Amino acid sequence: MSDRIADKITTRVMSTYNRFPITLKKGKGSYVWGQDDQAYLDYTSGIATCNLGHVPTTVKAAVENQLNELWHCSNLYTIPSQEKLANQLVEHTVFDQVFFCNSGAEANEAAIKIARRYAQEINQSDKYEIVTFNQSFHGRTLATLSATGQTKIQAGFQPLMPGFRYLPYNDKDALADLIRPETCAVLLELVQGEGGVIPAGLTWVKEVVRLCKENNVLVIIDEIQTGMGRTGSLFAYEKYQIEPDVISVAKGLGSGFPIGAILAKNYVAEAFQPGSHGSTFGGNPVATTAGLETLRTMMDTDLLTEVEAKIAYLWSGLESLANKTSEIKEIRGKGFLIGIEVEGKAIDYVTKARENHQLLILVAGDHVIRILPPLTTTIEEIDRALCKLEALFEITSC
Numbered sequence: 001m002s003d004r005i006a007d008k009i010t011t012r013v014m015s016t017y018n019r020f021p022i023t024l025k026k027g028k029g030s031y032v033w034g035q036d037d038q039a040y041l042d043y044t045s046g047i048a049t050c051n052l053g054h055v056p057t058t059v060k061a062a063v064e065n066q067l068n069e070l071w072h073c074s075n076l077y078t079i080p081s082q083e084k085l086a087n088q089l090v091e092h093t094v095f096d097q098v099f100f101c102n103s104g105a106e107a108n109e110a111a112i113k114i115a116r117r118y119a120q121e122i123n124q125s126d127k128y129e130i131v132t133f134n135q136s137f138h139g140r141t142l143a144t145l146s147a148t149g150q151t152k153i154q155a156g157f158q159p160l161m162p163g164f165r166y167l168p169y170n171d172k173d174a175l176a177d178l179i180r181p182e183t184c185a186v187l188l189e190l191v192q193g194e195g196g197v198i199p200a201g202l203t204w205v206k207e208v209v210r211l212c213k214e215n216n217v218l219v220i221i222d223e224i225q226t227g228m229g230r231t232g233s234l235f236a237y238e239k240y241q242i243e244p245d246v247i248s249v250a251k252g253l254g255s256g257f258p259i260g261a262i263l264a265k266n267y268v269a270e271a272f273q274p275g276s277h278g279s280t281f282g283g284n285p286v287a288t289t290a291g292l293e294t295l296r297t298m299m300d301t302d303l304l305t306e307v308e309a310k311i312a313y314l315w316s317g318l319e320s321l322a323n324k325t326s327e328i329k330e331i332r333g334k335g336f337l338i339g340i341e342v343e344g345k346a347i348d349y350v351t352k353a354r355e356n357h358q359l360l361i362l363v364a365g366d367h368v369i370r371i372l373p374p375l376t377t378t379i380e381e382i383d384r385a386l387c388k389l390e391a392l393f394e395i396t397s398c
């Protein structure tokens with residue numbers, strides 16, 4: 001390494017992220033605090049992860065209990081919290097079995113592996129191809145970046161893993177080429193998150209599912225960003241009234257503890273047998289305790305009923321905001337996964353929101369502002385956020 005490069009290094013952490021110039025030290029509910037005690041209204045939820053807000057009381061108590069008992073236990077032994085979380089996930093969905101891992105990319109890896117193995121071992125076919133869509137995002141491992149339909153994510157990592165084919169999203173005509181003899185599965189997000197907050201059309205999705213069912217091709221829905229209440233129902237597939245064969249879950253599942261999972265129907269789950277897949281940390285006692293309490297908090301309270309009213313309230317506020325400025329071109333998404341397409345650069349709005357209005361929001365591509373409030377946010381906080389956004393778009397001062 002030349003001294004000149006060494007001089008420039010201010011951190012020993014590899015620079016895989018362009019980091020915002022604030023450091024957060026504390027979070028509670030919808031708020032986070034910087035080193036200088038400055039409070040920010042956090043409408044990023046750690047990128048759709050802290051869906052119950054920061055440090056939710058119920059999850060905290062359960063995790064604290066678990067920390068006093070057992071931190072890690074290999075998957076060679078039964079882990080009670082893992083069993084309970086699997087039971088609860090099955091109870092609240094159309095699926096039968098669960099595999100646990102540690103992240104979203106790993107969940108999609110498991111989904112890709114199980115789809116191939118289902119085709120090859122259960123159906124005794126030589127099918128292997130998985131169809132995904134342009135602008136999709138499925139993760140950063142070699143297989144999941146190969147599944148991702150964005151060249152910027154793939155640049156420099158050639159050769160990609162073979163076995164993926166990409167089609168235009170929401171394109172009815174492209175469906176004529178959806179399934180080829182070698183196709184074993186279709187993998188898609190119901191709202192493309194990283195790709196620009198683009199919701200799939202209802203009839204288009206239904207047609208994709210119909211074609212897959214007709215041809216014994218698996219439907220895998222990536223619910224990593226849309227799941228755990230983000231769109232108003234526990235999972236977005238409920239809103240689309242479809243029954244996937246497999247879904248991948250992560251982000252919101254552990255309220256901030258690293259956990260991922262795939263949920264599958266019995267006939268697919270059968271493809272995994274002892275030795276076919278595994279993970280040292282997957283289903284870890286602390287992470288599954290966090291997951292179990294997160295799910296309980298969502299399902300055993302009125303949270304998901306109440307969130308629909310909050311979603312409607314924020315959307316109507318945003319729509320009237322859009323009517324007051326020509327800078328906003330479109331508001332789209334589903335539930336609390338919202339994209340605001342702007343004329344200018346989205347990052348400039350995000351910077352200004354943080355610096356001038358103490359509101360944390362995200363981008364999703366060059367011209368889309370992404371807003372991901374925690375499901376627990378209050379109407380009062382939504383009013384505050386709307387006020388900050390009005391100031392951001394210079395409609396009123398807040």
Ligand SMILES: *Cc1c(COP(=O)(O)O)cnc(C)c1O
Nearest residue numbers: 103104105137138139193224225
């Ligand atoms: C975040 C995300 C992933 C990747 O999850 P990681 O936990 O970062 O590996 C995959 N798919 C979607 C839709 C995501 O939003």
